[in-house]
Amino acid sequence: MLLFAGQLAWGSVVLNNTRIIYPGQAHESSVQLNNQDASPSVVQVWVDSGDENSTPEQAVAPFAVMPAVFRIEAKAGQTVRLVFDGSPLPQDRESVYYFNLLQIPSINQAFSGQNQMLVMLRNRLKLFYRPSTIAGRVEQAPCQLGFSVQRQGRGWRLSADNRSGYFLTLSGGQLISNGKAHAFKAEMLTPFSRASWPLPELTQPRAPLSVRFRHINDYGGVNEVESAAVLAE
CATH class of the missing domain: 2.60.40.10 (Immunoglobulins)
Structure with missing residues (x-):
């Protein structure tokens, strides 16, 4: 099996929106993911502060994502929880972070005895922390x-x-x-x-x-x- 990791691309596991808005008054928020493929995938998610080369182990951000790793079945959905750690962020403006989604597709069992190229696809979306105290709409x-x-x-x-x-x-x-x-x-x-x-x-x-x-x-x-x-x- 050949393994290619971590390129930025759109995979078959997608979010409902192209950006995430996190209400500043909330302790946690949910994000819905959907697998549009006909086969299952393993997904890893994390949040970073602006480094597009970040990894789950190195990323620094005031958000935890649970579960951080999970299997999502074909044509199925999965809800993950975003939990804010209470860090003192500005309350008169938004702060931006980035939600990362790494998709690891399943191996095709019909070709299990042959070399297969497995490409892990990574999506990265903006995550806006939005306090309720920002002036104006x-x-x-x-x-x-x-x-x-x-x-x-x-x-x-x-x-x-x-x-x-x-x-x-x-x-x-x-x-x-x-x-x-x-x-x-x-x-x-x-x-x-x-x-x-x-x-x-x-x-x-x-x-x-x-x-x-x-x-x-x-x-x-x-x-x-x-x-x-x-x-x-």
Whole structure:
């Protein structure tokens, strides 16, 4: 048997959502996993603080997952418990961690006497710890982004100020100036932070300016948002 470990990929054991929201007031929360394959798998789960090369033995995070290792039958589901250890995390903003799922498929018994290649697939999803004391509603946070365009050297940059306590994941965006769209590479904005992107094809912006962007919500869906932008001096 040939064994290949730990590549990041989507296996047949999946979660219901593409991200996990952990309510800050909860002592524990549950996560539902489903095996879409016609054969069983062994699954190992753990949480890390941002190291994508983490292992269950090395990972550091204020969450325990129970059970940490289990067998999930074909076309069946499994519920795991996420338990928060009470670490003193910020209460005015979200904290982000990562939920890891390592799937070890079963060996095909029909070829038990032959060499088989066994590939372990690892999925990694964002886990947001969300205190109930964050100001404002998460649904309103994308509309509260503040955009500005400023000169940088001979070019221009677009800046975004996240004034909320929520992580905002953008999946693409455009600055609209003089009727022309200028794409920028979006990213996840941390709470109370600023991000900026170069606009290499923008020559002379003129008001009114606007920004169209796509935001990924709690359920993995994509919302289209349009917001005004200001031309900074």
